[in-house]
Amino acid sequence: MHKKMAFSFPDEVLEHVFSFIQSDKDRNAVSMVCKSWYEIERWCRRKVFVGNCYAVSPRMVIRRFPEFRSIELKGKPHFADFNLVPDGWGGYVFPWIAEMAGAYPWLEEIRLKRMVVTDESLELIAKSFKNFKVLVLSSCEGFSTDGLAAIAASCKNLKELDLRDCEVDDLSAHWLSHFPETYTSLVSLNISCLGSDEASFSALERLVRRCTNLKTLRLNRAVPLDKIANILRHAPQLVEFGTGTYTADVRPDVYSDLAGVLSSCKELKSLSGFWDVIPDYLPAIYPVCSKLTSLNLSYATIQSPDLIKLVSHCPNLQRLLVLDYIEDSGLEVLASSCKDLQELRVFPSDPFGAEPNVSLTEQGLVAVSLGCPKLQSVLYFCRRMSNEALVTIARSRPNFTRFRLCIIEPKTADYLTLEPLDVGFGAIVQYCKDLRRLSLSGLLTDRVFEYIGTYAKKLEMLSVAFAGDSDLGLHHVLSGCESLRKLEIRDCPFGDKALLANAAKLETMRSLWMSSCAVSFAACKLLGQKMPRLNVEVIDERGPPDSRPENCPVDKLYIYRSIAGPRFDMPPFVWTMDEDSGLRLS
């Protein structure tokens, strides 16, 4: 007894020590050392991260962490971004807001991804949390500008309002005027996803003028180019800026105004927006280019020569998002100019066209991999690839942590040898030992999965489409990838065997998505019955799965671990498999 006391610190000391530990993983580790550490840690955890809103109930979270100030929730699976999750599937945030509103009024930050947020939820946030500071909605939907007006009107201490890639019902742009004239605390505002054609510029201007701490401002497409100068004039302290539409009749006065105002923004590090760009106005940003670390040109439909000129002015670029108009030639220039490049995303300008409309091939990716020593994250859409290129890329850039390649036509073979791309992707996983995220495409057999299972020991997220030959492929991944948390598969011939043989693995992962594969309803039922800590959801818009023979494949399958049990907010086309699934299906 005495020995124990001699070695234990007072709680306050431990709490102070824990306050330096911010990462969730570390906090989770701390909480498992012993019971007293668990207790101390849970009382002083301030930020909670819930990767799947259905894995745990709001009440459970609040019970365990009674004093958190910040919560991050994720809802729909990633493939919802590509319309693979039917509308109405779920991911409603309201129950969370309702529970938290009741529990304590001092919540400060809410970050949501792929969730359904209603105006009612926003109004409840505005009403319930007096010191509310940060609202980040990423790929969310279900709300309108009315909800935003409520937030603007009531949250006097709001610092951050970030709507990225959200679908907002644009009822009126005048929600911005709901920020009271006394409100000055805004630090970050991202309204780039709003569409309203009549934006209230004067309200925006006044808001920017009085919020002298504003560091991030991302405008929406409706803000015309000639209005930007007026807005920027009052915010020379901006660090991140997103333009609205970047086109206008070419007028020297507008140009010089814009150029002048931009060059007075000495802190500017990140630019985005650039919808409808016309090249004539691009040189206006040259003065700030040398300091830019992040540039998002993914909506800029300008051609390679203009992109090359722009990119050559940005030697300190770390992050570039661009359309494939940049072409191989532009990527070669990027490789020689931007030695600090860490992240590159090249999006397709014509994803549904049958023919290539630009000269962007695997060569561009090879050039950047060879030329940029710090490159670690890539998202690349192209129309052809070779094993040789992938091997070169892997060898020259073993520091990749995220490698996402999308060859636009499914099952495209190596264009030089006509073989599958197994060896190429195999090289990626073999050389890039810290790879955490991988997306595959092209013609792939079970062999690539054998490589992945053998080498990709740090892989946390894998996306697979139109690949593999048999259950063996899936088995390699489930049995080999020790760090796997998220697996999403579409249109692959993976069926029951691998899934059932690796059922235990599924409890160590956040989730598994399989659509247009070959998993039978019988297997789903079996999994649901045998694994009570997994929610096995069958999503099928054709009708109840038991109206077809049991060995018929289900359309979509979403399996995730949960301590909250099956959910009850499912739409008619989602069925959960559990012990009572036989009874539930009528």
Add this chain to the structure above:
Amino acid sequence: MELQLGLSLPSTPIFPFKMLDLNSYGYELREGLGPFGINVNNNCDSCSSSCSSSSSGGADDGGGGTKKRRLLDEENRIVPKTLPLLFWTNQRPNDEDEPKDVDDHSSSAIFKNDGEGLVGWPPVKAWRKKVRRRVANVRAAVENSCGGRASSSTYVKVKMEGNAIARKIDISLHHSFESLTTTLMRMFDISDENGQKSFKLTYLDREGDWLLAEDVPWRTFIGSLKCIKLIRSRC
């Protein structure tokens, strides 16, 4: 640091994959054999036919498992065809007539052809697609009398002077005259510079007038465009 819960399956593994030596499979894909020596081309014509014997679901203590265990004990033997390895739904009756190449799984993928081919492919965020389509919405209710299509379509008829055949182009994919002209040049096979310079882009607007595209801003063009004509410039 995740807690490894170290779960084990129920005592009789349903499919004891781990007992199997992965190396013994080889990749005999060319012969159309899967890992169990079963002909993977054996398509389930309708799901009811081949699986009648296991229709009780095998839900209890490996009742269905006994059949499968026999399968695995006799790795080297051909397995009875009552239990094919893969099940395919009969989504498209027409595809049944095509010879099934092992590497070609296209008939198994559920294609939803709503004008875009596969759903959700390529994996471009819905948000990005919307950005492109908004160009079409800007021109709201365009009565495309040249093409006679419904107003929600973003396709516009394109004719070239001296060329009898009219083509169609998806205008929502373009945001500038540059990209439009590039595409048009490719479409009508005008590859050289001289060729490009000898044509002018004109369009029929909502009022029924033929206008020179280069005279107006892109937004105006898109907003009142009905159809396009490439005419030879007479300088």
